[in-house]
Amino acid sequence: MAESATRRVSEAPRTAVGRDGVLDIAARLFREQGYGTVSLRKIAEAAGIKAGSIYYHFGSKDEIVVAVLDVGIQVVHDNMQQAVSALPKDTGAETILRAAIAAHLRALLDLSDYTSANVRIFGQVPQSVRDANLPTRRAYEAEWDTLMSRLQERGALKPDVDIRRLRLMLIGALNATLDWFDPERGSAEALSRTYADVFLNGILERQDT
Amino acid sequence: MAESATRRVSEAPRTAVGRDGVLDIAARLFREQGYGTVSLRKIAEAAGIKAGSIYYHFGSKDEIVVAVLDVGIQVVHDNMQQAVSALPKDTGAETILRAAIAAHLRALLDLSDYTSANVRIFGQVPQSVRDANLPTRRAYEAEWDTLMSRLQERGALKPDVDIRRLRLMLIGALNATLDWFDPERGSAEALSRTYADVFLNGILERQDT
DNA sequence: GTCTATACGAAGATAGAC
DNA sequence: GTCTATCTTCGTATAGAC
Numbered sequence: 282m283a284e285s286a287t288r289r290v291s292e293a294p295r296t297a298v299g300r301d302g303v304l305d306i307a308a309r310l311f312r313e314q315g316y317g318t319v320s321l322r323k324i325a326e327a328a329g330i331k332a333g334s335i336y337y338h339f340g341s342k343d344e345i346v347v348a349v350l351d352v353g354i355q356v357v358h359d360n361m362q363q364a365v366s367a368l369p370k371d372t373g374a375e376t377i378l379r380a381a382i383a384a385h386l387r388a389l390l391d392l393s394d395y396t397s398a399n400v401r402i403f404g405q406v407p408q409s410v411r412d413a414n415l416p417t418r419r420a421y422e423a424e425w426d427t428l429m430s431r432l433q434e435r436g437a438l439k440p441d442v443d444i445r446r447l448r449l450m451l452i453g454a455l456n457a458t459l460d461w462f463d464p465e466r467g468s469a470e471a472l473s474r475t476y477a478d479v480f481l482n483g484i485l486e487r488q489d490t
Numbered sequence: 491m492a493e494s495a496t497r498r499v500s501e502a503p504r505t506a507v508g509r510d511g512v513l514d515i516a517a518r519l520f521r522e523q524g525y526g527t528v529s530l531r532k533i534a535e536a537a538g539i540k541a542g543s544i545y546y547h548f549g550s551k552d553e554i555v556v557a558v559l560d561v562g563i564q565v566v567h568d569n570m571q572q573a574v575s576a577l578p579k580d581t582g583a584e585t586i587l588r589a590a591i592a593a594h595l596r597a598l599l600d601l602s603d604y605t606s607a608n609v610r611i612f613g614q615v616p617q618s619v620r621d622a623n624l625p626t627r628r629a630y631e632a633e634w635d636t637l638m639s640r641l642q643e644r645g646a647l648k649p650d651v652d653i654r655r656l657r658l659m660l661i662g663a664l665n666a667t668l669d670w671f672d673p674e675r676g677s678a679e680a681l682s683r684t685y686a687d688v689f690l691n692g693i694l695e696r697q698d699t
Numbered sequence: 700g701t702c703t704a705t706a707c708g709a710a711g712a713t714a715g716a717c
Numbered sequence: 718g719t720c721t722a723t724c725t726t727c728g729t730a731t732a733g734a735c
Contacts, residue, residue: 299700315614317526320728333731334701342729404669405524405614446684453666454659460613461658475655482691508718529710542713543719551711 298328300338308349311398316346316405343410346402350414353399357388358421365428374437375481381428382480383473385455390462390469400456422448451480507537509547517558520607525555525614552619555611559623562608566597567630574637583646584690590637591689592682594664599671599678609665631657660689 298306306328310319321342325332339345364384365377388396403411425448432438455476462472507515515537519528530551534541548554573593574586597605612620634657641647664685671681 317614318616321730322728330700331702332729333703336730337700401613404610405526407527447688449667449670450663450685450688453669454663457662457666458658460662476659479656479659479689530712531710539718540720541711542721545712546718 298330303328303330303335303338304345304348304352305394307345308353308394308398311346311349311402312394316402343407343413346406346410347413349395350399350403350406350410351417353393353395353397354414354417354421356393357385357396358417358424360384360388360392361421362424374432374435375477377428377432378481379473379477381425382451382455382477383470385452386458386469386473386476389456389459390464390472397459400459422452425452454480507539512537512539512544512547513554513557513561514603516554517562517603517607520555520558520611521603525611552616555615555619556622558604559608559612559615559619560626562602562604562606563623563626563630565602566594566605567626567633569593569597569601570630571633583641583644584686586637586641587690588682588686590634591660591664591686592679594661595667595678595682595685598665598668599673599681606668609668631661634661663689 303324307319307324310324310327314323321335322332324345325335328335335345339348361381361384364380368377368380389400390397399414403414426444429438429444429447433440433442433444458472462469512533516528516533519533519536523532529541530544531541533554534544544554548557570590570593573589577586577589598609599606608623612623635653638647638653638656642649642651642653667681671678
C-alpha cells in the first residue's frame with residue numbers, strides 16, 4: 282500500500298509523486314467516481330502529472346486497477362485478522378463476531394480508499410481484472426469461513442446455517458453500507474453495532490428456552 | 491414496461507423492434523454487462539438495427555438509461571405492494587415481512603431484467619441520471635418505511651430500531667444477492683426464506699423470556 | 700521521472716436518403 | 718422506422734526529447 286502521509290491535497294505537486302502516489306490518487310478517484318468515468322487523464326491531472334507519464338509506473342490502466350483492488354482486500358483482510366487474533370483465547374463467539382464485523386466496516390468506511398474502491402468498482406471492471414483479483418478475495422473469504430466454521434463447531438451458531446451463504450449475506454450486507462453511509466448520521470463503529478445486533482440474534486443459538 | 495412476450499432471442503429481427511423492444515434489450519444488456527461497457531452500438535446490434543436508428547426512439551443514451559431505471563423500481567414496487575396487500579387483514583407481522591422480502595427478491599432475481607439492471611448500474615450512471623431516478627426510488631423506500639412503521643407501532647418490532655436504517659440494511663442486503671446468486675445452488679424463494687430467518691430473529695420481539 | 704506530440708479506436712450524436 | 722455517412726470528442730497507449 283502506498284505511503285500517503287506526506288501527500289499534498291489542494292496544491293499540485295511539481296515533481297515525483299511516484300508509483301505509490303499515483304496509486305493513492307487512483308484509489309481515491311475510483312472510490313469517489315467509479316471505474317468507467319475515471320480516465321488516466323483524470324488520474325494524471327489529480328496527481329499533477331501528464332497522462333503519458335503514468336506509463337512509466339504502470340503498463341496499462343488495468344494494471345493500476347488490479348493493484349488498487351488487491352491492496353483493498355489486503356487491508357480489510359489484515360484488519361479483520363488482527364482484530365480477531367488480538368482477542369484472548371477464551372473469548373466468546375458473540376464478541377469475536379462483533380470484532381470481525383467492526384473491523385470490516387472500519388476498513389471499508391473509515392480506513393481505506395483502497396477497500397472502498399474495491400467494493401465500489403469490482404462489479405464494473407473487465408472480467409480479466411476481476412479474475413486477477415480473485416485469489417486475494419478467496420483468501421479473505423476463506424478467513425471468514427474458517428472463523429465461522431470454528432464457531433459453528435463450538436456450537437455457538439445454529440447448526441443448520443450454511444457457512445458460505447452466511448458469509449455472502451453478511452459481507453454483502455456490510456459492503457452495501459458504502460452506498461448510503463453518512464458519518465454525520467452516526468459513526469461506522471455505531472453502525473457495526475447495529476449490524477451485529479441484527480445478525481447475531483438471528484445467528485446465535487438462543488441462550489434461553 | 492415493454493411487452494416482450496414475442497421477442498426473438500437468437501434470431502435478429504429484420505424490422506421494427508420499436509421503442510419497447512430497444513428498451514428490453516437495453517435492460518438485459520445493462521443487467522449482464524453494466525453501464526459503461528454497453529454502448530448504443532451494442533444495444534443496436536442486439537436489437538438488429540443500426541446505432542443511428544436508436545435516436546428515432548430516444549433522444550440520448552441517458553434517456554434510455556433513465557427509462558430502464560424507472561421501470562426497474564416500478565416493477566419491484568408493484569410486486570412488493572401486491573404481495574402485501576393480497577394478505578388477509580389480520581396477518582401477523584412475520585408473515586407480512588416474509589412476503590415483502592420474497593416479493594423483492596423475486597423481482598430482482600427471477601422476474602425482471604429492469605429491476606436487476608437498476609440495482610446493478612445505479613452506482614455507475616452519471617449523477618443526472620441518478621437524480622432523475624430518485625423520485626421513483628423514494629416512493630418505493632416510503633412503501634417499506636410505512637410498512638415497517640406500522641408493524642413497529644403494533645409492537646411487532648423492537649421499539650429501538652431505527653426504521654430508515656433498518657430499511658437501508660435490509661434492501662442493501664437483498665440487493666447484494668445479485669452479485670452471487672446462482673439458481674443452480676437454490677431458488678430465489680429458498681433464499682428469501684433464509685434472509686427472513688436471519689433478519690426476523692433480529693428484528694422481531696422475542697416471544698419467549 | 701516527466702514532458703510533448705501523436706497514433707488509433709470507439710464512443711455519442713446528427714443529417715438526410717429511403 | 719431504419720439506413721448510411723459523418724462529425725466531434727475522448728479514451729488508452731506509444732515514441733522520443735529533456
